Amino acid sequence: MxxxxxxxxxxxxxxxxxxxxxxxxxxxxxxxxxxxxxxxxxxxxxxxxxxxxxxxxxxxxxxxxxxxxxxxxxxxxxxxxxxxxxxxxxxxxxxxxxxxxxxxxxxxxxxxxxxxTAKKPWLGTMLTEENMEASAVGCAVVGFSICLALTVLPHNSGDSLSALSQLNQWSALAIVIGVIYEIKRSGGKRSVNAIVLMGGVTVFIFVGLLPFTKQGLFLPFFCYLVAAVSMGYRFSSRQVLGWALTIFLMMYYLVPYSQLGRAMRPEEGEYSTETLLTNIHDSWSVLSDPVGTRDAYLIEMASARAKGAVGYFDEDEGLFERLQxxxxxxxxxxxxxxxxxxxxxxxxxxxxxxxxxHFLWPDKPDVRFGNLYAHELGMLGRNxxxxxxxxxxxxxxxxxxxxxxxxxxxxxxxxxxxxxxxxxxxxxxxxxxxxxxxxxxxxxxxxxxxxxxxxxxxxxxxxxxxGALFCSYIMPLLGVLMIGPQKNQRLQAALARSRQRALVGGSKPQVL
Structure with missing residues (x-):
């Protein structure tokens, strides 16, 4: 379908x-x-x-x-x-x-x-089919390297390494480009390859699991879905059932994991090896007992309702409370x-x-309006x-x-x-x-x-x-170094054959 x-x-x-x-x-x-x-x-x-x-x-x-x-x-x-x-x-x-x-x-x-709106997009179509795979490989490697550095290397909130994390979209780009590339290369038969898996696992672990964020947990799936759907990819019944089951299990177990894990996150400040080990320990302690984690989450929700915290629905509806x-x-x-x-x-x-x-303005005020609004509503303690x-x-x-x-x-x-x-x-x-x-x-x-x-x-x-500039001019060079020039030439030839088959079949290949 x-x-x-x-x-x-x-x-x-x-x-x-x-x-x-x-x-x-x-x-x-x-x-x-x-x-x-x-x-x-x-x-x-x-x-x-x-x-x-x-x-x-x-x-x-x-x-x-x-x-x-x-x-x-x-x-x-x-x-x-x-x-x-x-x-x-x-x-x-x-x-x-x-x-x-x-x-x-x-x-x-x-x-x-x-x-x-400009008639011609500013970023245009800088990324060509010929350098897509090399670019995706480069994005996946750079994204993983930055996430690993942010996790392992000691740094302070607001320093140059922390600022780099604000612009780190490389792994997500690797997923999107990798999906588009694989669909084009296979003539619509496949949508996942090693690049997509590497980018998805990087975001899922380093942006989702370890920081306990729902956005990081679900972003890889959104990136995959929008890329595949935009290409008109035909999902098999088995794929649809598999994705539906995966999303259900994530909603059922990982949303409670994220909710309970927030209380364990260290306050922003200095990140050290000790912080990393504590974070990994806390993450594993919650993740290793999914049934117990969900039970604890349900008890917490029931306790909140008993204290007068009423949601939009008459009873706690779990997923739907978070979709409004x-x-x-x-x-x-x-x-x-x-x-x-x-x-x-x-x-x-x-x-x-x-x-x-922050590293250019060390004394820049750190104002969190989500926190201030929560205080206005009387939802948080004074401290x-x-x-x-x-x-x-x-x-x-x-x-x-x-x-x-x-x-x-x-x-x-x-x-x-x-x-x-x-x-x-x-x-x-x-x-x-x-x-x-x-x-x-x-x-x-x-x-x-x-x-x-x-x-x-x-x-x-x-x-x-x-990302567009690097993907078009820098990442392909890095990707060719990773996959080798000979394999890159063979893949470009495969893309050319795929385009030729599409033209013979009477369909016009999409411009990218």
Whole structure:
């Protein structure tokens, strides 16, 4: 089967889906205003996705993951469970109105940015088929080397080695380029090779398991999926079942692993051999007993509910609680409506100070707004300055500037972000750069806040630019040294034969 990589979703399908959902919500006792806002949110999100060009543009990927992972998946789950969509929220109608306003701002932003976007992408198609394998090998080796150095070598938070980690997208690029290369080389018969496995294992272990981060655990799968789907790869039934089982087991066991492991992470500061050994010990102690870890996680969740910590669903639904932002956004929107906003526009100003690395500005203030917002909501102890929360862009915009934040600040930032990434990457099917950006936004769009979207221009955009330049000019040289020039020539000949077969078969090979 082929998973669609749509440029647009027929609007009649979107309207029909939203209408059916609204009827179910009304039958389950949801307030009419909330349901009307949900209907508008879904339709406007579909309109914005179509205007962007769907997954063929980074902006379309951002809108898709924002809309589905903040609310739509949760609303469908609520409907299936027979729960009112506005239950367990303190200001449900206001929250729904903020979400509706954000979907309007996203659609407006992509409409404007599309008129401003460069016709020829800045990164273009610098990566050619002939140097793809060598480039992927170079990315995999460099990514592994940087991750290993960050794990083994002593360093301080904010020094030059730590700053290097902010731009380390090499392993993720190795996955994306490796998948595209293997599909092209095999004529669509295979999608995984040693390069993809090396990049995936590197991210999974060094970015996911050891730091206990869900983003690192799932990023390899997102990178693989967007690359394979963009190439129109046909998955076998066995592959679909295998991937579904893998994702289920990760959700079932590794999400609790990540949640419990956060408390074991050392505070940012000096990283030494002792820190590494402690981290490995803690990781293994939790990972070696997956059943016990899940049981401990369920006990912790039950204890939190007993103390009054209610989620969006009536009972803890595990996965679905993590595929929505409604509950946490509702809390911030509530205190915003009460006039609580001590930080104003500071989060956005801080994104510009973050451009200067700590090793160039040793006394740069380390402000974590996810932590500050958690304190505003009364979720943390007075002395907890490390734990943070995730919020969607809309709730932060409303918190910062009320309705002006939703209808002025959000469009201003989103127009800039969409213009930048669509101009930088162009058609995501023509080069790997946009695919990697979409994989990153699968996590960042729903829970990276509005200042995170702004910061992505610098952190993700600069990383992509450096990655594109190195992948096109430096990594192929390194890759040829690793695989040998003779094998590289044979692989280029195989690619040429694959292109010839595609032309004989009457299909036009994709440009890359």
């Amino acid at each position: 082929r998973i669609p990589f749509p440029e647009r979703i027929p609007i009649q399908y979107v309207v029909t889906f939203a209408a059916v959902l609204i009827v179910v919500q009304q039958l389950e006792g949801t307030d009419l205003l909330f349901s009307v806002c949900a209907f508008g949110f879904i339709v406007l999100s579909g309109v914005g996705f179509n205007i962007a060009g769907g997954f063929s543009r980074v902006s379309g990927g951002y809108i898709f993951f924002y809309s589905t992972l903040t609310a739509i998946v949760a609303w469908v789950a609520k409907a299936a469970l027979g729960e009112a969509a506005d239950s367990n929220l303190t200001v449900p109608n206001l929250t729904a109105l903020v979400y509706l306003g954000t979907s309007f701002s996203l659609a407006l932003s992509v409409l404007v940015s599309k008129k401003l 932002m409604l509950k946490i956004d509702d809390g911030l929107i509530r205190i915003s409506s009460e006039g609580v906003n001590p930080y104003g526009f500071l989060p956005f100003l801080a994104e510009f100070t973050n451009l200067v690395p 907890d300055f490390t734990t943070g929360i995730s919020l969607s862009p809309g709730s932060q915009a409303f918190h910062v500037w009320g309705w002006l934040g939703v209808f002025l600040l959000e469009p201003a930032i989103f127009i800039f972000v969409f213009w930048f990434f669509d101009s930088l990457c162009g058609d995501t099917r023509a080069s790997p750069w946009g695919l990697l950006a979409i994989a990153v936004f699968a996590h960042l769009a729903p829970e990276g806040m509005l200042n995170g979207a702004l910061g992505s221009v610098f952190h993700v955009g600069v990383g992509l630019t450096i």
